[in-house]
Amino acid sequence: MEVEVVIKINDILHKEDISLRELSRRADVRHAALSELANGKRKRIEFDHIKRISEAMQITDIREIIDIKTN
Structure with a gap:
């Protein structure tokens, strides 16, 4: 069984109604890094x-950020 770890950046953006750039500013994480996470292009x-x-984003439940999918 293969698993895929998914970072749910787009879900957070939609829920909070903010842009990726705004999340980058608030979290002090490079916009490019967040974009890669959101698009599944970052492996680490x-x-x-x-x-x-x-x-x-005042998130206390890691499941709001990370999901594990099985293939």
Whole structure:
């Protein structure tokens, strides 16, 4: 069984009605890094980025940010 870790950046943007650039500003994470995460182009996930997004968006449940899908 293969698993895929999905970072739900687009869900956060939609829920909070903000742009990727605004999330970048609030979380102090490079816009390019967030864009790569949102588009599934980044293979490595920085835990510091997850922490910063969580703090900036007041997210306490990691499942709001990360999802694991099985293929």
